[in-house]
Structures are given as structure tokens and as C-alpha cells.
Amino acid sequence: MPEEGSKLIHVALKAERLFAIGPFEVTNSMVGALIAAVLLLAAAWYFTRSSSLIPTRMQSVIELPIELLAGIVTGTTSRWRGYVALVIGLFLMILVANWLGLLPGVGTIGLKGEVEGELIPLVRPAAADLNFTLGLAIVTFVVFVWWAIRLHGPVGYLKELAGEPRYMAPLMFPIHLISELSRLVSLSMRLFGNVFAGEILLATMLAGTTAVIFLVPLALFIPGMFLGLELLFGAVQALVFALLTMAYIILAIAEHGPNPSAEMDTGQLGSHA
Amino acid sequence: MDSNLAAGLAMIGAIGPGIGLGIGFSKAMEAIGRNPEAAGTIFVPYILGLALTEAIGIYCFIISIILIFT
Numbered sequence: 481m482p483e484e485g486s487k488l489i490h491v492a493l494k495a496e497r498l499f500a501i502g503p504f505e506v507t508n509s510m511v512g513a514l515i516a517a518v519l520l521l522a523a524a525w526y527f528t529r530s531s532s533l534i535p536t537r538m539q540s541v542i543e544l545p546i547e548l549l550a551g552i553v554t555g556t557t558s559r560w561r562g563y564v565a566l567v568i569g570l571f572l573m574i575l576v577a578n579w580l581g582l583l584p585g586v587g588t589i590g591l592k593g594e595v596e597g598e599l600i601p602l603v604r605p606a607a608a609d610l611n612f613t614l615g616l617a618i619v620t621f622v623v624f625v626w627w628a629i630r631l632h633g634p635v636g637y638l639k640e641l642a643g644e645p646r647y648m649a650p651l652m653f654p655i656h657l658i659s660e661l662s663r664l665v666s667l668s669m670r671l672f673g674n675v676f677a678g679e680i681l682l683a684t685m686l687a688g689t690t691a692v693i694f695l696v697p698l699a700l701f702i703p704g705m706f707l708g709l710e711l712l713f714g715a716v717q718a719l720v721f722a723l724l725t726m727a728y729i730i731l732a733i734a735e736h737g738p739n740p741s742a743e744m745d746t747g748q749l750g751s752h753a
Numbered sequence: 754m755d756s757n758l759a760a761g762l763a764m765i766g767a768i769g770p771g772i773g774l775g776i777g778f779s780k781a782m783e784a785i786g787r788n789p790e791a792a793g794t795i796f797v798p799y800i801l802g803l804a805l806t807e808a809i810g811i812y813c814f815i816i817s818i819i820l821i822f823t
Contacts, residue, residue, distance in 0.1 A: 491818070491822060493818065493819065493822050493823070552797055666805075666808055669808065669811065669812060669815060670804060670807075670808040670811055672815070673808070673811030673812070673814055673815050674807075674811060676815075676818070677811065677814055680818075716800065716803075716804070717804070719800060720800060720801065720803075720804035723797065723800070723801055724801065724804070724805075727801065
């Protein structure tokens with residue numbers, strides 16, 4: 481049993497620095513993101529090298545999430561060609577990065593650190609670092625602002641922000657502006673909070689079962705349950721990030737006014753046969 | 754010690770998303786019960802609403818973690 485005053489687990493809010501290349505510090509979550517990206521690129525290269533129209537078994541398995549997401553995006557709006565690749569790419573990247581954090585060794589194998597002698601893991605799940613999620617959120621933010629400005633012009637975009645009755649503009653303009661900026665914060669914080677909380681949950685469950693280690697099945701079952709929960713939550717958070725990106729882009733493209741274009745069906749998010 | 758108390762008090766804010774998620778889920782279940790074939794159509798907007806509501810609870814959690822560890 482741990483003595484009074486000692487913490488059960490060690491939680492690091494910031495990603496720990498592993499080494500530095502000149503002035504550039506490499507943290508362990510960067511290593512995690514790099515591994516996820518390399519995995520995705522290797523899978524992409526391998527499965528498109530010999531892809532056929534009648535898919536093999538492995539190919540249909542890989543095509544499953546892509547078809548699912550592409551079905552959702554194309555079922556929502558007819559102008560999907562510009563951003564369906566971004567949405568699918570975001571989904572796959574966050575999915576692989578989250579699931580990578582569940583492998584044994586991630587977060588546990590590491591170096592002995594100088595700060596209080598705590599363990600510095602070699603690999604950390606990429607989304608457990610606010611820098612990674614903020615970077616993805618900035619990409620989304622730039623994309624949907626860029627689409628809005630490209631389609632409506634900069635003046636048109638500001639007019640959208642001002643709201644419909646023009647005399648309400650001094651009130652509506654700050655509200656709309658802040659709500660657009662808060663999308664950046666909410667996207668990054670949601671993913672970071674979920675993955676970070678999942679890490680803490682797994683560490684706590686694994687550390688807490690040392691008291692019942694004599695009941696080995698129970699001690700293995702409880703962390704296993706939470707591992708499955710993290711599997712589900714990692715996938716759901718990836719889906720949510722991608723779908724929110726799609727929703728923001730659709731909202732940015734949507735034409736308001738007396739004659740909205742007939743192709744826009746923003747009211748049917750999610751209808752896919 | 755004070756930061757632990759503050760961290761505990763910060764989690765009172767998770768009451769709101771808890772109630773909201775329960776209400777949202779019950780409405781989704783009601784809708785599926787009325788029209789079982791629409792389960793696929795309801796699923797995607799439901800997951801979206803789920804994540805948006807849960808994010809508020811996550812904000813509370815992040816603040817409390819920051820209070821404990823800094």
C-alpha cells in the first residue's frame with residue numbers, strides 16, 4: 481500500500497522533452513505522432529500498390545472506415561469534392577494516433593528522468609499533447625475561414641458575421657466572431673481532454689489494481705475493461721473531430737439570403753443510405 | 754491543499770453536461786423507438802451532439818487537472 485502523501489500515479493500535463501536537435505526540442509508525443517504518420521503512410525503505399533476493382537479481403541477491411549466516412553460526407557452535401565480528403569485524413573490520423581496509445585509499451589517504456597526521478601516515456605499518444613490537437617484545430621480553422629472568404633469574398637464573410645438585421649450588428653458581430661474563434665479552442669480542447677483523461681484513467685486503473693493482484697482474473701479484467709473503453713472513445717473522438725470539421729466547412733459554404741442554392745441541404749446532417 | 758480543494762470544486766461544473774447528455778440520449782432513444790429504421794440516420798447527428806456536450810465536461814476536467822498539477 482502506498483504511504484500517506486505519495487501520489488498513486490505520475491501525471492505529466494506537458495509532453496516531456498526527449499532530446500534536442502539544435503534549438504528544436506523533440507518531445508515524446510512528437511515521436512508518437514511520427515510513428516502514427518509513418519504507419520498511415522506505409523499502409524497507404526502498401527494497399528494502393530496493388531489495389532484492384534474487386535477488392536481482396538485486406539483491402540476491403542482497410543476501405544471500411546474510408547467508405548463509412550465518405551458515405552457520411554457525400555450524403556450530407558453535394559459539394560463535397562473540395563474537402564472529403566481532409567475529413568478522411570483527419571479521421572484516420574486521429575484514429576491511428578489514439579489507438580497507438582493503447583499498445584503495451586506506450587507510456588510505460590521510458591528513460592529515467594531528472595525531475596524527481598520519474599519515468600519519462602519514450603512514446604506518448606500524440607493527441608495527449610495540446611500542441612498536436614491545436615495544430616489540427618488550426619488546420620480546420622484556416623480551412624473553413626479560407627472557404628468562406630473564397631466563396632463569399634472578405635466583405636461577404638464580414639457581412640455574414642454581422643448577422644441578418646443590420647441594426648443588430650454591434651451585438652451580433654462580437655458574438656459571431658467569438659463563437660467562430662471558440663471553435664478552435666473547443667476542437668483542440670475536446671480531443672486533448674478526452675485522450676489525456678483516458679491516459680490518466682488507464683494509469684489509475686492499472687495502478688489501483690495492485691491491491692487486488694492476488695485475485696489475478698479480477699486484476700486483469702478491470703484494466704482490460706477500461707482499455708476497451710479507451711478503444712471506443714478514441715474512435716469516437718476521431719469521428720467527432722472529422723465530422724465537426726465537415727460541419728464547419730458546410731456552414732461556411734452555405735449560402736444565406738432570400739434564394740439559397742438548391743444543392744445545399746445543411747439540414748440533413750447524417751442522412752446516408 | 755488549497756489547489757486540491759479548488760480542483761474538487763471545479764468538477765461541480767460537470768453536473769450540467771451530465772444532465773444534458775442524459776436528456777440527449779433519452780431523446781435519441783425515443784426517436785429510435787418511434788421509428789426503428791431511422792437508427793442509422795439518427796446516429797451521426799447524435800454522436801455529434803454527444804461530443805459537443807461532453808466537451809463542456811472535459812473543459813471542467815482540464816481546469817481541475819491544471820489546478821492539481823501546477
